[in-house]
Amino acid sequence: MTRPALMAPVMLALLVTAAPGPAAAQVEAVNFENARQEDLYRDLIDELRCLVCANQSLSDSNADLAADLRARVYEMVAGGQSREAIIDYMVKRYGEYVLYRPRLSPATAFLWFAPFAVALAGFALIFTMAKRRSRQPPCTAAQSQQARALLEDERHW
Amino acid sequence: MNRFAIPLLAFVVVVAFLGVGLTLKPRELPSPLLGKPAPAFELPGLPPAREAFSSAQMRGDVWLLNVWASWCAACRTEHPLLNRLARAGTLRIVGLNYKDDAADADAWLQRFGNPYTHIAFDRHGRVGIEYGVYGVPETYLIDRHGIIRFKHIGPLTPDIMQHRLLPLVETLNGDSA
Known part of the structure; x- marks a missing residue:
């Protein structure tokens, strides 16, 4: 990732947290x-x-x-x-x-931990998808030739 | 496994949560005071002529504490029900006149009827805070031992009266001290 691409989320986070109440x-x-x-x-x-x-x-x-x-x-x-x-x-x-920050109790545990659980599930999903994709074999010379031909074709339309 | 199974399941779960959410009333908070002793209080009676009230004098009785004010439109809606309850003599109703003007409150009672055996005058809402009042009208049912058994926020309805309040009063009355 390039530097600006890395900075964007950081800047956004700063902007959101600094917004006046x-x-x-x-x-x-x-x-x-x-x-x-x-x-x-x-x-x-x-x-x-x-x-x-x-x-x-x-x-x-x-x-x-x-x-x-x-x-x-x-x-x-x-x-x-x-x-x-x-x-x-x-x-x-x-x-x-x-209370804006309810105290941790059995009744409020779900409230406190659900966001972390959801985030964790999201990361797990991204991880497994990335892994699956990386396991796909790279295409053969014939396949890339075919792809290039298709792209060329499109350009003449 | 079908590749749509997981998204579909997630969708069904979200819809179920939202569906339940629609039926909830977020303004009606469960009172932490249910099952707890009703806060004791002493207040002057509604001026000019009514006598002072102390919650201690209700000990040994099942009673209703109704928080009302002349500025509260919803109080007018439930008032005929309270009048009828008072006429039936089922139980004593104490009015907590909440953040009201004494003359306005008195005129209001003249006009709509007075179901209360006592009226405590909570000019500055101090007792209201002790009872966790945040929306008038509110109604509390208190048993012989001074424990809050039931709380309703908003105007009472015939349905609540018939199916929740009166059966509970009957059980509490049967339960000897």
Whole structure:
């Protein structure tokens, strides 16, 4: 493969991952005692899903419920609760669905591993097809002569 | 082996998954609270005149917690069913008035009837969060021991009432404390 051909997928991957996400909604100004709590708050409202919106996090959404849940997260962070405790609180009430990255459990194992299994199956398929093709004997001199004649013929049409 | 067998099989599997996907309702999330103790709460009653409510006072009874608001159009759809249930006296219905204006809520009840024995006024949706409420109306059936036995998101329908809720109430009532 030539260099540009190799670079193309890399560039594409960079482009996709660097694409800007949806603009954040108007999130209330919040004040914390320290930067660590503020970081935790920002982290959590990006991690928790807004339940009434189509695929937005709490920080993306203007929905009423999202604002209420942000307020609840704020209280808990300001009250000194840990990240695990807050996530646990939300999962107990709204289920795994509130998490953008569901925790690994028997119920979510398929979700986590299926993409890898599919990719692996794809590689296996490509590998066996390539192997089968390489096993085909190269054509004889007579066959290539015939092929050339056919191509010549086409050109005169 | 026929060379189309594997693609065909893959196609059938994908179609089967998509077919099942069509019948699911992604908005109706299974509640993690089913089978768990109902979160205890105390709230003022709906202003101006109704008395305060505490979930502790329902202990020993099978009861229904119905989350509603005057701004919720779907609540109006299920309201006649609740009225009928209240008239039949099958079980006590507690209303959780969710993020509503007290005057609007009161006017709404005057107009459409009041099936609730108690109305807890959840002005800021705090208790709603404890119950994992994300779409009004929502209805919870709570047993004698304070365990949530059934949850419905969206308006109740005669079908759900007849085939799911009422049979469950009967079983729970028969099950002595």
